[in-house]
Every structure is written in structure tokens, then in C-alpha cells.
Amino acid sequence: MTVYKMELNEGHDHKAELFIGKKPLILLAYMDGCGPCGALKLTWDPATKSVKNVTVLEIESALIAHVVSEHPNTILGKILAHVSGFPTILYVPPNKKGSIDLVEFKEARTKDHLVEFIKRAKEPRPAKQQAAVAIAKKAKK
8 A cells, every 4th residue: 555645845736646547546644643543553554554546635734725725726736625524534435537526525434334334345346336336245244
């Protein structure tokens, strides 16, 4: 798994454009000093390390505000415009057409739920369909 951590002092636009849309991407939007963000990191780090072949992008709130206000028409700007609170976890599927279909993680913030969400990102089906299949499988048990 490749993990990128982006902060305001970096050349964020060019780096992000290299991998957004090319591979499954899990994005974590967080804010330094945020209690829920700190609590999530306790399960986030082990969860992301246990899954392979997915790109992980961690972006701090100051960079999010900068990109959304200064670069709203970039792919990263369009994705980050969907962040409305912290922490936010988004799945960005690979897409060769250039459109952006996002799925927000809204489950319990446990390692098992995070790992399952990340693993679904690797599957070729759309994430919404994956969730429906997972729910149907659980219902049959």
C-alpha cells in the first residue's frame, strides 16, 4: 500500500494529479488537534497497513482549505470540496473518463470496518454495489 501524507507546504497539486483516478484511492481528511481525528488514527494506521494495492492519501485541513479556495477546478479541489467535517474518509475509484464518483465511509470507525471498506476499494465493481453485496451476504448468514 502506498500512503501519501500531504501538508500545506508541499507541491500538492502535481503530486495528487499523478495518482487520482488511476488506482483505487482512500482519502482521509483530518485536522491537527481534532479529538475524533486523533481517535481515528489509532485504528486508521493499522487498518491501512493491513491492506495492499490501494493508494492512501492523508490531507490536513489547512491544505484542504487552500486547495478548495485556490484550486477549485483541479481534480483534488473537486474531491476536497466534498469534505464537510473532520475526520472524513472517502473512496475515489479509478476512473479513466475523468468523472469523480466518491463514496464516503459512514460506518463505525473500527479497524474491521475500515479494512472492509478499503478492501472493497480493490474490487472492480462500483463501491455502492459492493456495499449492497456485502449487506446481502451478511443478511443470508
